[in-house]
Amino acid sequence: MLLKAVTELGGTINATELAKMLRFPERTIRYRLQRLKQQGHLYQEWPLTLDIKLGRRETGLFLELSEEYRHLPRDFLLCFKNFYVNYATYGRYHGYFAAGGYPIDEPRLIDKMTTTLKKMNVIKDSFKFDTMDYFPPSADLSRYSPTTGWKWDWRDWLRQSEKAIKNGEPSGLDVVWDHGTMDYDHKDIAIIAEIKAHGNISPKEISKRVDLSDTQIRMRIRKLKDEGILLGSVWLIPPAPDSMTLYTFVEVDPSDDSPLACFRYIPFRKDIFVDKPNKYCIKIVMNSSNLVGYLRAFESLRSYFNSYFFQIIVNQNVNTERIHYHYHLHKESSNRWEVPMDEYIRDLEEFIKQY
Amino acid sequence: MTKKKPRLQDSVLLDAITRLGGKVTATELSDLLGYPDRTIRYRIQRLREKGYLGRVWPQTFDTKLGLGDASVILDMADDYRKLPREFLDCFPNFYAHYVSFGRYNGYQGGVGYPIENPHIIDRMLRAMKNMGIIKDSYVLRTMDFLSVAGDLSKYNPQLGWNWDWREWAHQSEQTLKVGERFPLTFDHTPAPFDYDHKDIAIVAELKMNSAITHKELSEIVGLSETQIGVRIRRLQDANILRGYAWLTEQTPANIVLYTHIELEEPDHPALTCFLDLPFRKELIMESTDRFCVRLTMNSSDVAGYLRGLDAFRHHFRSYFIQYCVSIGIVPGGMRGFYHLHNESTGLWEMPVEDYIQNLEKFLEKHA
Numbered sequence: 001m002l003l004k005a006v007t008e009l010g011g012t013i014n015a016t017e018l019a020k021m022l023r024f025p026e027r028t029i030r031y032r033l034q035r036l037k038q039q040g041h042l043y044q045e046w047p048l049t050l051d052i053k054l055g056r057r058e059t060g061l062f063l064e065l066s067e068e069y070r071h072l073p074r075d076f077l078l079c080f081k082n083f084y085v086n087y088a089t090y091g092r093y094h095g096y097f098a099a100g101g102y103p104i105d106e107p108r109l110i111d112k113m114t115t116t117l118k119k120m121n122v123i124k125d126s127f128k129f130d131t132m133d134y135f136p137p138s139a140d141l142s143r144y145s146p147t148t149g150w151k152w153d154w155r156d157w158l159r160q161s162e163k164a165i166k167n168g169e170p171s172g173l174d175v176v177w178d179h180g181t182m183d184y185d186h187k188d189i190a191i192i193a194e195i196k197a198h199g200n201i202s203p204k205e206i207s208k209r210v211d212l213s214d215t216q217i218r219m220r221i222r223k224l225k226d227e228g229i230l231l232g233s234v235w236l237i238p239p240a241p242d243s244m245t246l247y248t249f250v251e252v253d254p255s256d257d258s259p260l261a262c263f264r265y266i267p268f269r270k271d272i273f274v275d276k277p278n279k280y281c282i283k284i285v286m287n288s289s290n291l292v293g294y295l296r297a298f299e300s301l302r303s304y305f306n307s308y309f310f311q312i313i314v315n316q317n318v319n320t321e322r323i324h325y326h327y328h329l330h331k332e333s334s335n336r337w338e339v340p341m342d343e344y345i346r347d348l349e350e351f352i353k354q355y
Numbered sequence: 356m357t358k359k360k361p362r363l364q365d366s367v368l369l370d371a372i373t374r375l376g377g378k379v380t381a382t383e384l385s386d387l388l389g390y391p392d393r394t395i396r397y398r399i400q401r402l403r404e405k406g407y408l409g410r411v412w413p414q415t416f417d418t419k420l421g422l423g424d425a426s427v428i429l430d431m432a433d434d435y436r437k438l439p440r441e442f443l444d445c446f447p448n449f450y451a452h453y454v455s456f457g458r459y460n461g462y463q464g465g466v467g468y469p470i471e472n473p474h475i476i477d478r479m480l481r482a483m484k485n486m487g488i489i490k491d492s493y494v495l496r497t498m499d500f501l502s503v504a505g506d507l508s509k510y511n512p513q514l515g516w517n518w519d520w521r522e523w524a525h526q527s528e529q530t531l532k533v534g535e536r537f538p539l540t541f542d543h544t545p546a547p548f549d550y551d552h553k554d555i556a557i558v559a560e561l562k563m564n565s566a567i568t569h570k571e572l573s574e575i576v577g578l579s580e581t582q583i584g585v586r587i588r589r590l591q592d593a594n595i596l597r598g599y600a601w602l603t604e605q606t607p608a609n610i611v612l613y614t615h616i617e618l619e620e621p622d623h624p625a626l627t628c629f630l631d632l633p634f635r636k637e638l639i640m641e642s643t644d645r646f647c648v649r650l651t652m653n654s655s656d657v658a659g660y661l662r663g664l665d666a667f668r669h670h671f672r673s674y675f676i677q678y679c680v681s682i683g684i685v686p687g688g689m690r691g692f693y694h695l696h697n698e699s700t701g702l703w704e705m706p707v708e709d710y711i712q713n714l715e716k717f718l719e720k721h722a
Contacts, residue, residue, distance in 0.1 A: 070672070071669050090457075091457060242658045244657070288656070289608065291657050292654035295454075296681060302460075305436075308460065312661060
């Protein structure tokens with residue numbers, strides 16, 4: 001029942017929520033989750049972070065491969081070490097999705113990468129989505145029962161959404177455009193790297209890997225939480241055969257974000273990313289049986305948005321080593337994020353030659 | 356005394372029909388569910404009366420009747436996103452359409468054209484683009500199509516399709532390794548068929564009501580019952596009338612996926628891979644390397660389909676998928692559409708310039 005709950009909640013729920021729902025002490029839930037992880041049913045706890053205050057911008061890139069390079073092994077993306085995962089994607093773009101980051105003070109870096117890929121004729125098109133702000137609303141557990149699953153009808157969603165939009169209900173997203181920067185050093189980033197790579201690692205464990213005392217680690221973690229960088233964590237599950245990740249990209253009028261209110265009424269856990277005042281991305285992990293209901297409802301909602309499109313991802317896995325490496329693009333010596341794009345591009349040229 | 360069988364649940368029957376891609380005969384269903392043919396027929400009739408099932412749809416290859424068929428996708432311009440869907444009705448030859456998402460977001464559907472005048476499609480699309488309604492479009496003209504039944508051995512009425520995308524991906528790898536060519540043949544040069552308006556009137560009535568009797572047909576079309584029988588047989592022999600299919604696109608759990616592909620070379624094994632899918636499939640051919648695979652599946656099977664496709668999609672020169680919901684039919688239905696064939700001239704008359712003027716008027720009204 002615990003596993004079912006974790007799976008059906010999109011694999012993204014924390015122990016506190018589970019404890020409340022299943023009416024078991026949090027300790028028990030945590031212990032049992034660990035057991036499930038050891039048995040291979042769960043991947044790991046995944047910390048949600050907003051790294052902008054640490055000088056790092058999260059970015060998502062959708063790449064449409066050219067005909068010429070359609071047989072190019074997906075590993076070509078590994079040349080770009082500032083991207084930590086890549087998956088096959090379908091939707092407006094058919095090709096690959098890569099998630100990564102880049103230094104905030106080098107905003108042109110990713111454009112340089114995509115322009116070069118285009119020039120080399122590896123890709124014919126691309127779409128970039130930067131994260132300026134990020135919201136991880138939790139699931140509406142009142143609509144979920146551990147025994148019978150989700151009690152949910154997409155037609156209700158359509159009705160609620162239309163009502164909300166017509167009433168001009170606010171989106172509820174309090175977007176912060178300038179997060180500023182926290183006073184951080186390499187050790188803060190090293191701590192995040194450990195947490196990202198190992199999930200619920202204890203401060204004691206971290207202190208062994210990052211050269212700080214137990215107490216100092218605790219203090220720094222508290223500060224990272226207070227600053228809104230560490231946003232809590234969720235569990236990642238090995239993908240069920242019928243689960244999918246659906247990204248909905250929408251554009252709204254910057255002066256009126258009320259169409260976004262509709263996403264509040266989706267009970268599943270979702271991640272909402274904001275790029276520009278008019279550009280939003282809603283990520284939902286769901287059983288693909290929901291796709292048809294969602295699209296049918298969206299048929300009536302789409303006219304409220306200035307533009308929209310979908311991307312689907314099915315085969316997902318997380319490479320924690322690569323995430324760890326990614327955070328260590330921040331160098332202690334210079335106290336800067338170092339993303340040597342020219343070097344990556346040379347690696348790609350080498351890769352293509354070998355291929 | 357044998358124990359009485361429990362009553363067949365509507366939900367079980369519906370689910371069976373839905374998951375079979377909506378295209379299965381009563382006899383197949385009776386074998387599968389273990390209820391007599393008669394019961395199944397009766398219950399299907401009931402479901403239809405309750406509005407659960409669309410009609411039974413005769414599949415026809417109209418090219419031999421002088422009627423070309425194109426699958427057209429419209430990518431709606433952002434400025435016209437509030438335009439009511441009814442603008443499509445300005446084109447009486449746009450006989451059926453879906454709301455479509457994917458590479459193109461907007462509408463897609465079937466458009467008829469006189470076989471000797473294929474340019475009217477381009478004219479329609481150019482006009483829509485000039486008016487700023489669409490920003491892009493895609494056209495696939497049907498040269499021939501094949502309908503392949505679902506694999507009932509992999510189907511369980513309670514559990515749905517018993518298939519595993521990993522198996523499909525594995526089979527596909529084998530198919531590609533062995534280089535197994537596409538085993539079915541398309542008709543690249545359909546033989547001409549000598550038809551007149553009465554043949555078209557018969558097809559039109561069958562599309563309106565496939566259960567129509569020869570007697571009823573004879574009254575509407577103005578031929579004797581024997582002549583109707585002879586003409587239907589002739590249409591079947593010429594492979595114009597290709598059997599019947601249930602339309603269940605509107606059943607809640609179903610989604611229609613159109614996978615458009617360009618092959619590296621004619622009959623490339625990548626096309627063969629689709630035949631290993633358990634669902635009912637329709638393969639529409641435009642040329643020896645340009646195809647569209649139409650699959651009606653339960654929404655829950657979409658993730659598996661995409662997972663399987665990951666394994667061999669790079670073998671297509673290019674491809675894209677459209678996800679379709681909410682079918683709409685031209686006002687006047689298929690009868691109106693087929694009666695674009697003019698009895699006195701014996702020609703398909705689709706005055707595209709008039710249609711475009713209608714659209715202009717429609718836009719003025721909804722501006």
